Amino acid sequence: MERRQILIVDDYPGARYLRSRILSEAGYEVIEASTGTEALKLAQTLRPALILLDVNLPDISGFEVCEQLKQDPATAHIPVVQITGAWLSEDARQQGMASGANAYLVEPVDDVTLLRSVVMLIESLT
Amino acid sequence: MSMMKKIRTGVPGFDVLTTGGLPAGRSTLVVGRSGTGKTVLGLQIAAHLCRTGTRTIVVGIEESKEDLIATGDTLGFNLSGLTTQGLLHVADMMRALDEPTIISGEYDVMGLVHRLEHLVAQTGAQAIVLDSATALFTPRPPQDLLRSHFFQLVHCFRRLGLTAIILAEAPSDYAQLTTLGVEDYVCDMVVIMRLNVDGERRRRTIEVAKYRRSGHYKGEFPCTITTRGLAIFPLDAPDRPESERIERYSSGVAGLDEMTNGGFLRNSIMLVRGPTGSGKTMLAGLFARAGALRSERVVYYGFEEPRPTLIRNFDQIGLGIGELVRGGDLKIQCRYPEATSLEDLLVDLRLGLEEFQPSLVVMDSISSIEHASSEKGFRQFMIGVASILRGHGRSALLTQTVLAGTAAEHTAPYLSTIADAIISLDYSPAGYELNRTMRVVKMRGSAHETHPYRLEFGAGGLKIERWSSDGYENAVRAEDRWKDARS
Amino acid sequence: MSGARPSGASTPRVELVLYVGADSSHTAAARRNCEERLARFDHRRVRFEVCDVSQHPDRAEDDGICFRPVLLKRRPLPRAYVVGDLSNSTALVDLLVSCGVEPLR
Numbered sequence: 001m002e003r004r005q006i007l008i009v010d011d012y013p014g015a016r017y018l019r020s021r022i023l024s025e026a027g028y029e030v031i032e033a034s035t036g037t038e039a040l041k042l043a044q045t046l047r048p049a050l051i052l053l054d055v056n057l058p059d060i061s062g063f064e065v066c067e068q069l070k071q072d073p074a075t076a077h078i079p080v081v082q083i084t085g086a087w088l089s090e091d092a093r094q095q096g097m098a099s100g101a102n103a104y105l106v107e108p109v110d111d112v113t114l115l116r117s118v119v120m121l122i123e124s125l126t
Numbered sequence: 127m128s129m130m131k132k133i134r135t136g137v138p139g140f141d142v143l144t145t146g147g148l149p150a151g152r153s154t155l156v157v158g159r160s161g162t163g164k165t166v167l168g169l170q171i172a173a174h175l176c177r178t179g180t181r182t183i184v185v186g187i188e189e190s191k192e193d194l195i196a197t198g199d200t201l202g203f204n205l206s207g208l209t210t211q212g213l214l215h216v217a218d219m220m221r222a223l224d225e226p227t228i229i230s231g232e233y234d235v236m237g238l239v240h241r242l243e244h245l246v247a248q249t250g251a252q253a254i255v256l257d258s259a260t261a262l263f264t265p266r267p268p269q270d271l272l273r274s275h276f277f278q279l280v281h282c283f284r285r286l287g288l289t290a291i292i293l294a295e296a297p298s299d300y301a302q303l304t305t306l307g308v309e310d311y312v313c314d315m316v317v318i319m320r321l322n323v324d325g326e327r328r329r330r331t332i333e334v335a336k337y338r339r340s341g342h343y344k345g346e347f348p349c350t351i352t353t354r355g356l357a358i359f360p361l362d363a364p365d366r367p368e369s370e371r372i373e374r375y376s377s378g379v380a381g382l383d384e385m386t387n388g389g390f391l392r393n394s395i396m397l398v399r400g401p402t403g404s405g406k407t408m409l410a411g412l413f414a415r416a417g418a419l420r421s422e423r424v425v426y427y428g429f430e431e432p433r434p435t436l437i438r439n440f441d442q443i444g445l446g447i448g449e450l451v452r453g454g455d456l457k458i459q460c461r462y463p464e465a466t467s468l469e470d471l472l473v474d475l476r477l478g479l480e481e482f483q484p485s486l487v488v489m490d491s492i493s494s495i496e497h498a499s500s501e502k503g504f505r506q507f508m509i510g511v512a513s514i515l516r517g518h519g520r521s522a523l524l525t526q527t528v529l530a531g532t533a534a535e536h537t538a539p540y541l542s543t544i545a546d547a548i549i550s551l552d553y554s555p556a557g558y559e560l561n562r563t564m565r566v567v568k569m570r571g572s573a574h575e576t577h578p579y580r581l582e583f584g585a586g587g588l589k590i591e592r593w594s595s596d597g598y599e600n601a602v603r604a605e606d607r608w609k610d611a612r613s
Numbered sequence: 614m615s616g617a618r619p620s621g622a623s624t625p626r627v628e629l630v631l632y633v634g635a636d637s638s639h640t641a642a643a644r645r646n647c648e649e650r651l652a653r654f655d656h657r658r659v660r661f662e663v664c665d666v667s668q669h670p671d672r673a674e675d676d677g678i679c680f681r682p683v684l685l686k687r688r689p690l691p692r693a694y695v696v697g698d699l700s701n702s703t704a705l706v707d708l709l710v711s712c713g714v715e716p717l718r
Contacts, residue, residue, distance in 0.1 A: 011502070012502050012503070012506065014469060014503075014506075015506070056502065079350075081359075093345060093347075094345065097331070097345075097346055097347075097348065100329065101348060102329070102348055102350065102359070103348050103350070103359030103360070104347075104348070104359045104360040105359075105360055106360045106362070107506075107509050108506075108509055108510055108513050110362075113360075113361050113362045116138070116361055117359060117360075117361055120138070120350060120352045120354075120357045120361075121350060121352075123352045123353050123354070124350045124351070124352050125350075125351050125352060125353060217674075219677055219679060220677075225691050225692045225693060225694065226691075226693050226694070227693075227694040227695075227696060228693070228694070228695045228696070228704050229695075229696050229697050230695050230696070230697040230698075230699050230700065230704040230705075231639075231642070231643075231646075231697030231698035231699055231700035232639050232642075232697055232698050232700070233639055233680045233681060233682060233683065233696050233697045233698065234637065234639065234680065234681055235679060235680055235681070236634050236637065236666065236667075236680075236681045237632060237634075237666050237673055237678040237679045237680050237681040237683060238678075238679040238680070240634070240666045240667050240670050240673060240681075241666075241670050241673050241674050241678065241679075243670070244670030244671065244673075244674065245670075245674075262679065
């Protein structure tokens with residue numbers, strides 16, 4: 001059976017490694033990107049089943065990436081999970097909502113929550 | 127603020143948003159346009175309540191009992207099973223289409239009220255889901271009657287001690303809340319569900335618009351309906367104790383206790399900022415000592431000096447640290463951030479804390495760690511530290527080195543978020559002397575002095591006292607002159 | 614409808630139940646209005662009873678009663694509900710006429 005692909009976007013290799021391990025052990029195929037530009041390119045060409053997007057990226061902000069993904073009809077349907085440490089910040093959350101994210105994870109992210117969120121979104125009915 | 131008793135709903139993320147769940151024995155209104163998922167939420171909560179031992183009644187007005195149970199079963203709620211077990215009772219109040227209802231004069235909802243009383247007595251139900259109030263009050267009576275009917279209903283629920291979830295239709299996503307226009311102020315909690323459709327994009331959101339006598343997260347949050355029901359993101363959130371214990375403890379420095387209106391608050395993280403030589407380490411030492419003298423377990427993580435040097439420096443000012451270490455209540459651990467990766471340091475910290483189980487933690491100074499890593503790595507590390515500290519309800523004091531004259535300036539946002547209290551130490555020249563100051567910049571959950579206090583080093587450590595008004599004026603002028611000279 | 618109608622057995626009786634509560638002003642008004650209206654009809658054609666919801670919640674359950682007072686036309690089918698104290702007077706009369714029961718002359 002074909003494995004579902006998940007694109008992990010984060011410039012911190014430690015975080016990518018950790019999440020990649022959790023998700024591949026759960027049976028997903030993981031692709032990694034370390035910049036926003038790379039993420040947009042890979043999303044376009046590979047059309048993954050879900051994108052895990054850290055909001056702090058070196059070239060363009062994660063919010064910006066999300067907006068672009070959602071505006072492009074080719075990638076608009078892909079669920080985007082934003083990873084943010086700014087849980088308590090109203091602004092960050094509104095920015096996230098405005099950019100069209102489908103869900104949030106709050107740093108530090110524990111394995112169980114990561115997996116549950118991913119599974120729930122991939123299984124999303126509407 | 128009296129704390130409300132809450133009932134968990136089991137809907138992922140919902141209990142986070144509401145800091146604990148539904149108000150027990152009260153009414154919650156769930157409002158949304160058709161198709162926003164109200165019925166799913168209602169059934170999902172009903173199923174969870176039943177499974178956790180709370181018998182529930184679901185009253186369906188627009189949908190038949192069979193349809194409601196079928197909807198629930200498709201999403202895996204097992205409503206049929208719960209009904210068989212007697213935990214769930216689905217009451218069907220559907221009127222067949224060919225059975226007309228004519229309104230002719232005044233009436234009340236006591237018919238329903240009596241039926242519900244009877245049903246509750248029969249089933250022992252403690253919770254009820256009404257789907258929906260809008261359907262119940264169709265055809266719609268004049269506004270004042272409607273208000274009165276709705277109130278009678280909610281009053282009935284309250285009298286029967288029912289935790290009630292009332293679903294209602296909204297005409298639009300963002301305008302007036304409900305078609306009935308009255309329900310929101312009669313209920314203790316109001317939840318709004320929305321579905322924004324924009325071409326290809328469908329986005330569901332949920333919002334707790336009001337929660338009487340309780341904290342809650344404000345604004346819209348994304349949610350989705352999966353094969354297992356509704357889920358709200360984020361599914362989890364950092365734990366914030368709902369009722370913060372107001373227990374205070376002494377900082378170990380008399381003047382500082384005065385500045386903070388009684389000492390530090392339990393379970394808070396304090397950040398002490400200042401230039402080199404401003405007295406941060408001394409303050410940290412006094413803090414640790416006070417804790418150990420109270421027989422609390424304290425761990426002091428030093429990142430600046432080797433352990434023997436640190437202990438000796440403290441003993442030279444008469445803190446008797448060496449003795450406290452021998453006694454076992456105080457543990458001093460020195461680490462070198464340049465020599466180890468931050469992930470390893472974090473693991474080391476976590477293990478050490480689990481083993482020693484301290485109630486107070488000191489880290490002197492986090493700047494050493496900052497300088498040994500990238501901005502991102504440091505941020506991740508600090509968030510990890512905050513999480514470990516909060517997860518175990520510990521109080522902590524972290525020191526940070528900043529340039530002289532800049533201590534009062536804005537901190538990196540994530541550090542401001544992590545720190546519950548920020549104390550800044552500073553100094554400026556005053557002739558041949560130094561004017562040393564200490565100021566409580568922020569202290570969450572407590573009133574505090576905002577003026578700087580005067581700091582002096584002496585035997586036994588620090589002495590802190592208020593400036594006389596002249597003294598303060600002079601100090602400010604001296605500081606301004608110094609700053610002008612620098613620029 | 615013109616023409617003589619056979620009276621008695623072959624025309625089904627209309628069954629009406631007025632659901633009330635003992636303690637309501639609407640109740641008194643409803644009863645009064647019902648009795649007044651019904652006085653103009655042949656009592657053999659109409660079976661009328663009053664039922665207190667608080668005494669018989671099971672009947673209220675079976676008949677799907679939410680509001681009070683409400684007059685339920687049980688028979689002939691389909692059922693119909695007239696909610697309120699019947700201060701709007703033609704509802705009851707209309708109901709009966711639609712079942713083929715004419716007022717007495």
